[in-house]
Amino acid sequence: MSSERGLRIRGLRVSVAGNEILKGIDLDVEPGRVHALMGPNGSGKSTLAFALTGHPGYSVDGGSATLDGTDLLALAPDKRAKSGLFLSFQYPAAIPGVKVSNFLLATRNALKTDPLPPAKFRQLVFEKMDLLDMDTSFLGRYLNDGFSGGEKKRLEMLQLAVLAPKYAILDETDSGLDVDALRAVGESVGAMRDDASGKDTGFLIITHYPRILQHIAPDVVHVMLDGRIVTSGDAHLAQTIEREGYDTIREAQSANA
Amino acid sequence: MPSVAVEETRGGPSGRALAQVSARPEAAFLSAEDRQRAFERFEESSAQRERPGRYWKIDLDALDLSNYDPEIANPGNLAEVDMPPHDRVVVTDLLTASRRHPDVFRQALGSALGDAPSKFAALARAFASGGAFVYVPPGVALDAPIELNYRPRTGASFPYTLVVAGDGAQCTVVVRTVSDATGVLSCGVTEVVAGERARVDVACVQSLAPDAVAIGTCIATGSAGAFVHFCSAQFGARLAIEALEIDVDAREMDANISLLFFPRDEQHVDVLSTVEHRVGDSRSDTLVKSAASGAGQARYLGNIRIHPSAHLSDARLKDDALLLSRAAHIDSVPALEIAANDVKAYHGATVGAIDEALLFYMESRGLDPQAAERMIALGFFEPAVERFPASVRAELRDALEAKVKK
Numbered sequence: 001m002s003s004e005r006g007l008r009i010r011g012l013r014v015s016v017a018g019n020e021i022l023k024g025i026d027l028d029v030e031p032g033r034v035h036a037l038m039g040p041n042g043s044g045k046s047t048l049a050f051a052l053t054g055h056p057g058y059s060v061d062g063g064s065a066t067l068d069g070t071d072l073l074a075l076a077p078d079k080r081a082k083s084g085l086f087l088s089f090q091y092p093a094a095i096p097g098v099k100v101s102n103f104l105l106a107t108r109n110a111l112k113t114d115p116l117p118p119a120k121f122r123q124l125v126f127e128k129m130d131l132l133d134m135d136t137s138f139l140g141r142y143l144n145d146g147f148s149g150g151e152k153k154r155l156e157m158l159q160l161a162v163l164a165p166k167y168a169i170l171d172e173t174d175s176g177l178d179v180d181a182l183r184a185v186g187e188s189v190g191a192m193r194d195d196a197s198g199k200d201t202g203f204l205i206i207t208h209y210p211r212i213l214q215h216i217a218p219d220v221v222h223v224m225l226d227g228r229i230v231t232s233g234d235a236h237l238a239q240t241i242e243r244e245g246y247d248t249i250r251e252a253q254s255a256n257a
Numbered sequence: 258m259p260s261v262a263v264e265e266t267r268g269g270p271s272g273r274a275l276a277q278v279s280a281r282p283e284a285a286f287l288s289a290e291d292r293q294r295a296f297e298r299f300e301e302s303s304a305q306r307e308r309p310g311r312y313w314k315i316d317l318d319a320l321d322l323s324n325y326d327p328e329i330a331n332p333g334n335l336a337e338v339d340m341p342p343h344d345r346v347v348v349t350d351l352l353t354a355s356r357r358h359p360d361v362f363r364q365a366l367g368s369a370l371g372d373a374p375s376k377f378a379a380l381a382r383a384f385a386s387g388g389a390f391v392y393v394p395p396g397v398a399l400d401a402p403i404e405l406n407y408r409p410r411t412g413a414s415f416p417y418t419l420v421v422a423g424d425g426a427q428c429t430v431v432v433r434t435v436s437d438a439t440g441v442l443s444c445g446v447t448e449v450v451a452g453e454r455a456r457v458d459v460a461c462v463q464s465l466a467p468d469a470v471a472i473g474t475c476i477a478t479g480s481a482g483a484f485v486h487f488c489s490a491q492f493g494a495r496l497a498i499e500a501l502e503i504d505v506d507a508r509e510m511d512a513n514i515s516l517l518f519f520p521r522d523e524q525h526v527d528v529l530s531t532v533e534h535r536v537g538d539s540r541s542d543t544l545v546k547s548a549a550s551g552a553g554q555a556r557y558l559g560n561i562r563i564h565p566s567a568h569l570s571d572a573r574l575k576d577d578a579l580l581l582s583r584a585a586h587i588d589s590v591p592a593l594e595i596a597a598n599d600v601k602a603y604h605g606a607t608v609g610a611i612d613e614a615l616l617f618y619m620e621s622r623g624l625d626p627q628a629a630e631r632m633i634a635l636g637f638f639e640p641a642v643e644r645f646p647a648s649v650r651a652e653l654r655d656a657l658e659a660k661v662k663k
């Protein structure tokens with residue numbers, strides 16, 4: 001069983017509206033590790049996130065994706081979540097009329113077989129909100145409705161912390177965040193990884209800008225260009241990209257080709 | 258012989274039936290001539306709603322009501338009252354009100370309806386019996402709601418509720434029309450007369466059996482600074498026709514309308530709301546949340562009229578419709594007529610299915626598609642639900658949930 005653990009993506013090809021976007025992705029996200037997925041805008045990072053979580057607009061044309069041995073691609077989106085996958089959206093949906101507190105409770109109950117007594121649940125939520133510098137008045141607001149960009153991302157992080165998935169994909173969680181918000185997000189993820197509930201969580205942190213990686217140190221960095229992972233390395237790779245952008249990598253690629 | 262009396266009212270709310278009703282002592286609060294005039298108005302006037310078309314199947318000017326026999330003892334005519342006792346607030350039936358509070362009663366009854374009531378309001382007036390009279394004297398503020406429950410049985414009933422709030426009075430009135438009986442026609446009026454700076458919230462909740470015909474008119478008039486809020490939730494009946502009108506005919510009035518309706522299966526719901534800004538320095542806010550599933554049909558016409566002299570009126574109309582199946586249809590028309598120029602008027606209307614992006618977001622968090630759809634649909638109604646009096650919100654949410662579940 002342990003040999004099967006990991007989010008394993010092999011030869012994944014994905015198209016959107018008839019256009020092939022992902023041209024064969026191989027990627028392993030290990031439990032308890034932080035993987036960064038970097039790449040310029042339009043390279044296909046969100047497409048990978050949506051294909052893995054089962055967005056109906058993304059069609060998988062080939063390859064495989066398994067989560068701790070479970071064939072993700074055979075499952076409906078909610079079943080993928082139940083198997084332990086979480087996506088923090090680049091653009092979270094606003095759902096008027098649905099209170100944050102109700103949604104948190106409903107999703108937690110949908111995902112976990114051990115329903116928490118309300119008081120315990122509230123305590124858990126308050127703790128996590130504290131780490132994210134979120135006021136408890138958020139709980140009474142409608143989900144993402146009228147939220148600023150930063151508030152939406154904080155709420156995504158709150159859900160991540162409350163749901164404690166096996167694998168978490170964070171799609172551009174850093175974009176639109178100010179320095180304080182970014183630090184709060186980093187601390188929240190750090191606290192989650194220090195906690196028993198999150199120490200085995202594997203992270204895939206999608207970003208085109210390495211800022212967030214100063215707060216959540218990556219174990220591995222992958223670079224995506226035009227629907228392919230073109231190189232992988234350690235945290236130094238992120239620093240290289242910060243200095244030089246993607247051009248050097250792109251040039252090396254075309255020289256290889 | 259009682260059987261003769263019953264016999265004579267056969268054939269629905271006819272002229273003959275009216276003569277029968279008018280002759281009863283219980284009907285003495287309105288003269289036979291008054292009733293006759295109202296009945297003629299019903300027969301001669303048009304509902305002034307669109308003809309049947311591709312989706313909507315029922316002609317409101319040609320309703321066959323002949324199967325619904327009026328019966329003066331129908332409990333659908335007389336409200337069951339539920340409220341904490343209060344030594345100054347009056348809640349009684351119309352006949353008693355006409356005897357014990359003749360001045361207030363005479364002055365108020367029909368004052369919002371006017372001389373030319375709409376077709377169905379005229380019918381309700383013609384056959385009114387029993388009913389409910391609520392009088393909150395000047396300066397009295399009631400915290401707890403006054404709950405009036407009409408429980409019609411088979412046949413026609415004509416619940417008439419008259420709410421009079423004196424200057425500075427405050428009250429919340431809940432009017433329920435609720436019954437499991439088959440073969441029900443309920444055709445009622447809720448008339449509100451609000452004094453200066455009075456504050457009146459009235460919520461009408463209709464949940465009749467699936468074969469019923471439910472017709473309601475809510476109409477209000479107010480004095481300077483009065484706040485009036487009509488809430489209406491239409492859940493039951495095969496045909497529900499609801500008209501709400503607030504006449505802003507005094508300065509600094511605040512007129513509010515909140516509507517919820519949700520036809521499913523073959524249900525038809527026709528809703529008309531009208532705010533007449535006749536006098537300026539006034540405000541109105543109309544919020545409509547509707548959904549339809551199955552082959553449910555709804556149409557909504559939201560009139561806001563700002564008359565030429567109604568300077569500094571501030572009117573708002575927001576109308577959102579959610580379609581939950583392919584055969585469901587909601588025809589929604591906001592109609593703003595603005596004849597004054599220094600006014601604020603806003604309207605926004607949306608019609609659509611549940612947004613796929615919302616569904617995916619929720620599913621990706623582990624909710625199955627049905628649960629996600631339910632949550633989104635219930636959330637959709639929530640801004641309107643929260644405008645209803647607190648004492649009815651839970652039942653509204655339950656009713657909506659039952660509708661969504663199907």
Ligand SMILES: Nc1ncnc2c1ncn2[C@@H]1O[C@H](COP(=O)(O)OP(=O)(O)O)[C@@H](O)[C@H]1O
Nearest residue numbers: 016017021040041042043044045046047048057
């Ligand atoms: N829903 C969509 N419809 C059409 N094209 C899309 C859609 N989503 C993504 N694409 C296209 O796929 C490519 C990759 O997009 P995306 O995965 O969003 O990139 P990234 O997240 O790396 O910025 C882009 O060329 C984009 O235009």
Ligand SMILES: [Mg+2]
Nearest residue numbers: 045046090172
């Ligand atoms: Mg993206």
